[in-house]
Amino acid sequence: MLLAFDIGNTNIVIGVFQQDKLLADWRVASDRQKTFDEYGLLLEQFFQSRHLQRKDVTDIIISSVVPNLTDIIKLMCEYYFQLTPMIVGNGLKTGMPIRYENPKEVGADRIVNAVAAIEQYGTPLIILDFGTATTFCVVNEKGEYLGGAIAPGIGISMNALVEKTAQLPKVEMNIPEHVIGRNTSNAIQSGLLYGYCGLVDGMVHRIADELGMPLQQIKVIATGGLAELIHANSETIQEVNQMLTLQGLHILYEKNKKLHSRAEKGGAPC
Numbered sequence: 001m002l003l004a005f006d007i008g009n010t011n012i013v014i015g016v017f018q019q020d021k022l023l024a025d026w027r028v029a030s031d032r033q034k035t036f037d038e039y040g041l042l043l044e045q046f047f048q049s050r051h052l053q054r055k056d057v058t059d060i061i062i063s064s065v066v067p068n069l070t071d072i073i074k075l076m077c078e079y080y081f082q083l084t085p086m087i088v089g090n091g092l093k094t095g096m097p098i099r100y101e102n103p104k105e106v107g108a109d110r111i112v113n114a115v116a117a118i119e120q121y122g123t124p125l126i127i128l129d130f131g132t133a134t135t136f137c138v139v140n141e142k143g144e145y146l147g148g149a150i151a152p153g154i155g156i157s158m159n160a161l162v163e164k165t166a167q168l169p170k171v172e173m174n175i176p177e178h179v180i181g182r183n184t185s186n187a188i189q190s191g192l193l194y195g196y197c198g199l200v201d202g203m204v205h206r207i208a209d210e211l212g213m214p215l216q217q218i219k220v221i222a223t224g225g226l227a228e229l230i231h232a233n234s235e236t237i238q239e240v241n242q243m244l245t246l247q248g249l250h251i252l253y254e255k256n257k258k259l260h261s262r263a264e265k266g267g268a269p270c
Contacts, residue, residue, distance in 0.1 A: 116248030130224030
């Protein structure tokens, strides 16, 4: 079995694959204070809840945008599974040319999402990931990763609004019935959520214009915590795939497992 970790700033998404089938997945908070033992015991509980055996895990892959958590999870894997995980980063084969000015600056999660989306949906693509930040990733018709855009996530926007004002409350992330809010909570919800839909649609249209292509020819895919909520009120998002990052990790492991195996035995690094 393949154990996959997608470590983000807010959550860690964990998946277990048996060949091409995703057997189980879980989402936990990204807690930088937890020790590798605490994460190990948490994994043990997750496995027991789905009747999985730790000894059946033969391979592990990690994608992370939180370096200190990468170290903790890597140590946990080495201690509890006796396996050295593959880390998504420089040196991995993706099959996708990266046209960023400095490819090292591209977040691992963005690469993983793009690899998965190309395989599942073809090209050209715009991939949105609604996490702590909202990222827009662009793949052209040749399958080249061009770059994209990064915006503050809705949660960050909400927190900033509450922290920087004296009387505005924190509200639930629900789409209000009316754009014109008739109470403070609905007014904030309208500004955050309808406003964010406007940001998304505006950015997608601008990206399509810059590519010089009709939007109808571009597949627009979304993933991440609030993807469904935004998709329901967006004019441009065509499909939501909440398993996109885990699927990308599985694809990347399959592309690189022979190289990783040689590296574990002292050969070429992965």
